[in-house]
Amino acid sequence: MQSRKQRIPTALIALAGAAALALTACSGGGNGGGGSGGGAELSGVTLNVAADWSGAEQKNFEQVLAKFEQQTGAKVNYTSYGTDVATVLGQKVDGGDPPDVAVIPQPGLMQQLAKKQALIEVDQATKAEVEKNYSKDWVDLGKVDGKLYGVWFKGSNKSTVWYNTDVYDAAGASVPKDWDGFLKQLGTVSDSGVYGLSIGADAGWPLTDWFENVYLRTAGPEKYDQLSTHEIPWTDPSVKTALETLGKLWGDKTLVQPGTAQRTFGDSVTAVFGDPPKAGTVYEGDFVAGNIASSTKSVVGKNAKFYDFPAINGSGPSVVGGGNAAVQLKDNKGAAALMQYLASPEAATVWVELGGFTSPNSKVDTAKYPDETSKQIAEALTGAKTFRFDMSDLAPSAFGGTKGAGEWQILIDFFQNPSDVAGTQQKLEAAAAAAWK
Structure with missing residues (x-):
């Protein structure tokens, strides 16, 4: 049976003529989490990442991953699990072949995986990045039994009333x-x-x-x-x-x-x-x-x-909303570095500038959104006194x-x-x- 998530369109904003983003190197830290300039500290490392995104969303997320590759020297292979992420990821976990990092759409799935001991608690560097960049509500949504597993990379705002002017x-x-x-x-x-x-x-x-x-x-x-x-x-x-x-x-x-x-x-x-x-x-x-x-x-x-x-x-x-959280399923340096990177405003900004994306990361500069409507949606999402998941x-x-x-x-x-x-x-x-x- 299809879940409700499959009935709701995944695109947040339909935008014509998405701007191209130049992937330029930035100065910064050394593990890929805070922005590094064309480094090679993960040279030779290959990471497998999975999510439900396909089509235009997949292409945009691959741009996010490409910047991480440029900064660290790692190679990242992306696989779309389609709309039935819970089933496919569960099979991968049970078969002993999970991806290094997965981006999943529901807190319930995160809790299920954590209780199966299939997730790796984020390291201290990623935890610090999350606590610096996200409101308490979003931080807490990434926790299971007090341990931080999830980095909420993408958000959605379901508290919008649309009107014909x-x-x-x-x-x-x-x-x-x-x-x-x-x-x-x-x-x-x-x-x-x-x-x-x-x-x-x-x-x-x-x-x-x-x-x-x-x-x-x-x-x-x-x-x-x-x-x-x-x-x-x-x-x-x-x-x-x-x-x-x-x-x-x-x-x-x-x-x-x-x-x-x-x-x-x-x-x-x-x-x-x-x-x-x-x-x-x-x-x-x-x-x-x-x-x-x-x-x-x-x-x-x-x-x-x-x-x-x-x-x-x-x-x-x-704001009542939803989102997609990155979780780590393999305990290695490359996966940890990618988690820290995905918690950074730098990673979110790549997709923000491409359009069709809202970040729950409160440190993302809302001026980077390509139009006023998506900017307002993001400001409502990150500026809400209270956020609760659907x-x-x-x-x-x-x-x-x-x-x-x-x-x-x-x-x-x-x-x-x-x-x-x-x-x-x-x-x-x-x-x-x-x-x-």
């Missing part, structure tokens, strides 16, 4: 400052004759993202962490508050474009940015930019823009990643009957209890 301007609507303002501006758009909001819920994953963003803002990060691991039940009052908040919006037929249960996520984007637009706003992650570019004539940064998911009751800047991606797939079952289906049912908060909580708890057995 032409629709907003015609309606006299503006960017809201909080949830109440959000509802008000959706009403302003609807009053102009275009629905305020389009949602695609033929599959449940967009609804889980809605829930996660609202829950993080109404319950706070501590409760979010507890619910993510089923330390508290889905019948907790904090879940009730989030569902009631969502239900007020989802049940307002004057704001939400009808036909949601049959509409795909892609069609919800087209409804906002197609010609003519049928709605003014769509919520989803930074990958919406790719859908806009590939499926409509709207232009990201011009008539297609985003604002941060609104605060609720004074909640601070918060909750449904942390859950067992039976609960958080299966079409027609678990959280996906229960939230679809709730969308269709948003008054049944208590019944929805009971169904969610029953499904969670079964999945976490």
Whole structure:
């Protein structure tokens, strides 16, 4: 069965005419982690690296690796494991032939590999690089049982609300400052004759993202962490508050474009940015930019823009997102040097300048992003007071990643009957209890 990660486009931003990057040598440290000038301290060393990236993403990551090769003299062979990274990597580990370094998309997979003793804890140089360059939330996401294994090289921001500026301007609507303002501006758009909001819920994953963003803002990060691991039940009052908040919006037929249960996520984007637009706003992650570019004539940064998911009751800047973490599977000098390099702003900047990439590394100069929209997305990701990983991606797939079952289906049912908060909580708890057995 495909995981939810396979349904979401991996490209964060679709950019035309990506700039070419000259791989110039830099002065710096001697092990490849902090930038070295055409060194040969790893001459003769061959490293094998694997990730899920293919196509344009693979080519861009290979540019990142090429700079490491230039700095250290090592040779790096890259292999794409495709979308089923967990299965392929697991087979490699079980067969005694893992890559030196793998870049994986889920904290759960990192935890699984660490508990199988398949991962190497990062060395002190890499740990220092990570702690210097990443916020505490990202550092903690790389830990299992207090030990640091993961370097989060790529990030995604799923707290972006996309809007058609032409629709907003015609309606006299503006960017809201909080949830109440959000509802008000959706009403302003609807009053102009275009629905305020389009949602695609033929599959449940967009609804889980809605829930996660609202829950993080109404319950706070501590409760979010507890619910993510089923330390508290889905019948907790904090879940009730989030569902009631969502239900007020989802049940307002004057704001939400009808036909949601049959509409795909892609069609919800087209409804906002197609010609003519049928709605003014769509919520989803930074990958919406790719859908806009590939499926409509709207232009990201011009008539297609985003604002941060609104605060609720004074909640601070918060981002729900995802990412890809590098982990070390072989204990050797070359793999350790590559891990340190991937933790550096220098490595991230290679791909940043090529486009289609957001780095969670807070030391990356956001001026290096090739357009204003990707720069703003990165600033929101690294500048958030609180970052939490997509909750449904942390859950067992039976609960958080299966079409027609678990959280996906229960939230679809709730969308269709948003008054049944208590019944929805009971169904969610029953499904969670079964999945976490």
